[in-house]
Amino acid sequence: MKARVIVMPKQAVLDPQGNAVRDALHHLGLDAASVVRVGKFMEIDLADAGDRPALETKLHALCRDLLSNPVIEDYRLELGE
Numbered sequence: 001m002k003a004r005v006i007v008m009p010k011q012a013v014l015d016p017q018g019n020a021v022r023d024a025l026h027h028l029g030l031d032a033a034s035v036v037r038v039g040k041f042m043e044i045d046l047a048d049a050g051d052r053p054a055l056e057t058k059l060h061a062l063c064r065d066l067l068s069n070p071v072i073e074d075y076r077l078e079l080g081e
Contacts, residue, residue, distance in 0.1 A: 001046045003059055004078040007068045008039035042067060052079075 009015045015037050022036040046055070059077055068075040 002080045003044040003046060004080065005042040005044070005059075005063055005067055006039060006076045006078075007042075007063075007073050008037055008075075010072055010074055013072045039073075040067075055079075 009018070017038040018036040021038060022033050025033040025036065056077070056079060059079075063075045063077055064070055
């Protein structure tokens with residue numbers, strides 16, 4: 001089973017890295033780029049899923065406590081096969 005975690009800055013939080021990428025895109029001729037947000041993507045291979053609800057609960061806790069900063073970031077967890 002694979003778990004995918006996408007961590008992005010909250011909409012209310014300034015994203016200076018995203019602004020720098022947007023400015024670079026403008027410099028390279030892509031003036032249509034109006035907003036760029038830069039985040040993190042993690043893919044985790046899980047050997048034995050076992051109890052899926054318990055695993056999902058544990059993954060949410062890890063996302064909240066380790067993989068993201070809940071003050072300034074939101075995360076999305078996707079579980080697949």
